[in-house]
Amino acid sequence: MAGEHGFASVSSSREARGAGLDEGQRDRAIAVVLTSALGDALGAGYEFSSVPPDLVPDMIGGGLGDFAPGEWTDDTAQAVAIARAAAEYDLRTEAGLDAVAGGFAQWYADGPADIGIQTRAVLAAAGAGASAATMRAAAQAVHDRTGRSAGNGALMRTGPVAVAYLDDPEALVAAALAVARLTHVEADAGESSALWCLMIRHTVLTGEYPAFDDVAA
Structure with a gap:
């Protein structure tokens, strides 16, 4: 069931976590x-262009996906799928990862304007209605075929993972690694996502x- 605060968590355990934040922390989490x-x-x-220093950026649209202004x-889009799953599930569980994978698969089926290679x-290999297991298998097959999968695509979508686990850095790391692994096999992709989530957590709280010592294991 959806919560009244959109991206906010809806389970009783997650509501309890949010209740422990002060106003500034809640604002930063949002x-x-x-x-x-x-x-x-x-x-x-x-994207992939240079903006002159005297130009004030605007919502111009266009770009690689011929996006509408403000799109x-x-x-x-992937971060939204993660946030929706986190509102209902623990992202470390197979049910939570199935929800993320399903969100990714539905978004891909809708024909996004642009998507990383x-x-x-x-997602093309995993197919419609993919489960987490199916998506992980597809990711492994792509990695085995290409010999690499350490792009930044997992990192760019990972912010909601940090928000979901502000009270538990160990759970945060586990969830970040698990969500990254759905599409990116190489350890660098998951570890960079976990590190970024720890940095976000420190800043929110x-x-x-953060300094290096604030997030170093």
Whole structure:
């Protein structure tokens, strides 16, 4: 059942976690998702190009996917699927990962304007209604065929994982690795996602940018 705060978690355990945040922490947690989506939509029209220093960026649309002005890219679309799954499930469980995989598969079936090469190959191979197991198998097959899968696609969508596990850094790392593994086999992809989530967590909870020692295991 959907919660009244959109991306906020809806299970009793997750509501209890959110209740422990002060106003500033809640604002920063919400901003993880909203500002990422806004920045993604703002930058979509400038991807792989240079913006002159005297130009004020605008929601111009266009870009690789011929996006409409204000439309976000594949990164946010996948982040939304993760956030929706996290609102209902523990992302470390197979049920939670099935929900993420199903969200990815449905989004892909709807014909996104643009999508990264690695993720496109995996989702095409996994097919409609893919489970987490099917998607992991497809990711492994793509990796075995190409010999690489350490692109940044898993990292770019991982923000909601951090928000879902602000109270538990060990669970955060496990969830980030599991979600990344759905499409990206190489350890670098999962570990960079986990590190980024730990950095987000530190900033949400403290209001400060993390130093190395704040996130180092």
